[in-house]
Amino acid sequence: MIFRQLFDATSSTYSYLLASRCGGEALIIDPVIEKVDRYLQLLRELELKLVKAVDTHLHADHITGLGALRDRTQCITVMSEHSRVDVVSMRVADGDRLQIDGIDLDVLYTPGHTDDSCCFRMADRVFTGDTLLIRGTGRTDFQNGDARAQYQSIFGKLLRLPDETLVYPGHDYKGDTVSTIGEERRCNPRLQVKSVDEYVELMHNLTLANPKMMDVAVPANMRVGLHQEDVARRGWSTTAEQALRIVGQPDVVLIDLRERAERERNGSIAGSLHVPYPSVQESTRAGGMLHALAKSTGKRLLFYCAFGERSAMAVQAAQDAGLSTAFHLQGGLAAWKAAGGPVEPQ
Numbered sequence: 356m357i358f359r360q361l362f363d364a365t366s367s368t369y370s371y372l373l374a375s376r377c378g379g380e381a382l383i384i385d386p387v388i389e390k391v392d393r394y395l396q397l398l399r400e401l402e403l404k405l406v407k408a409v410d411t412h413l414h415a416d417h418i419t420g421l422g423a424l425r426d427r428t429q430c431i432t433v434m435s436e437h438s439r440v441d442v443v444s445m446r447v448a449d450g451d452r453l454q455i456d457g458i459d460l461d462v463l464y465t466p467g468h469t470d471d472s473c474c475f476r477m478a479d480r481v482f483t484g485d486t487l488l489i490r491g492t493g494r495t496d497f498q499n500g501d502a503r504a505q506y507q508s509i510f511g512k513l514l515r516l517p518d519e520t521l522v523y524p525g526h527d528y529k530g531d532t533v534s535t536i537g538e539e540r541r542c543n544p545r546l547q548v549k550s551v552d553e554y555v556e557l558m559h560n561l562t563l564a565n566p567k568m569m570d571v572a573v574p575a576n577m578r579v580g581l582h583q584e585d586v587a588r589r590g591w592s593t594t595a596e597q598a599l600r601i602v603g604q605p606d607v608v609l610i611d612l613r614e615r616a617e618r619e620r621n622g623s624i625a626g627s628l629h630v631p632y633p634s635v636q637e638s639t640r641a642g643g644m645l646h647a648l649a650k651s652t653g654k655r656l657l658f659y660c661a662f663g664e665r666s667a668m669a670v671q672a673a674q675d676a677g678l679s680t681a682f683h684l685q686g687g688l689a690a691w692k693a694a695g696g697p698v699e700p701q
């Protein structure tokens with residue numbers, strides 16, 4: 356396995372690069388915008404293909420690298436279903452599994468520091484974001500923080516993991532890099548409380564200044580979405596209302612770009628072909644399956660995904676490959692459902 360713990364000294368943020376092997380798919384957790392060039396260089400050096408960029412929560416102390424990495428690598432951006440960002444490509448919920456080639460992360464929804472905080476567990480380790488820090492816990496006094504919820508997230512979820520589980524936090528201000536669940540249970544001063552009320556009181560009595568970057572970072576991090584209007588201006592989009600009339604016409608073929616688990620959870624539009632987003636570049640290129648389908652039948656490819664992010668990137672790839680009639684469903688399945696479009700279970 357490839358595992359890199361990367362540090363941004365300005366915000367004391369840890370970012371994590373994961374891959375199962377050289378030459379394979381990679382995933383990054385909590386990237387920082389100023390470090391994007393460094394991540395891209397490391398990806399090149401290790402011959403990795405970045406396929407997912409994940410934020411554990413909406414950050415207040417740095418600007419996320421999610422949007423820049425998406426623009427430069429066409430990776431999928433991932434956050435919690437509770438995150439109030441304009442759009443990310445994929446939203447995850449408690450119990451979901453976040454996957455890339457050779458690596459599985461279990462999603463734990465752990466509100467408290469913010470109401471969208473998640474932790475990600477992988478085999479022997481857990482990435483705790485700002486929920487559990489080394490000898491500390493994330494503050495709960497802004498961004499819909501809630502000390503009571505955080506107590507439940509830590510005591511009810513994280514501390515139930517095996518004691519030897521490695522803890523990789525989202526920040527450290529003292530130079531520590533890793534801990535374990537057992538060590539934090541015994542030595543973390545915030546966790547030496549006898550009740551949830553005692554924890555709430557402890558957290559309420561911390562008097563902390565707001566992070567320096569807060570007024571800049573929070574609004575910036577709420578706007579990580581692709582500008583789907585740009586794609587629409589080129590005539591490569593359809594609204595959900597228009598799509599309701601188009602779908603089913605013989606000259607249109609629907610392509611669902613989501614992952615199998617998303618299809619199982621949310622259903623899909625009847626008659627869709629399933630072509631997961633990571634394979635769409637290859638499939639739309641000359642010699643690829645979708646390229647051949649569009650050219651041989653003359654049908655228009657109508658891409659869709661969860662929120663219109665992956666499909667906007669796919670339509671760009673298809674257009675680049677000479678499929679000039681390709682278009683996508685703006686706003687994705689979410690917009691389709693909101694317009695009353697029917698879905699069928701998988």
Ligand SMILES: [Fe+2]
Binds near residue numbers: 416
């Ligand atoms: Fe945070």
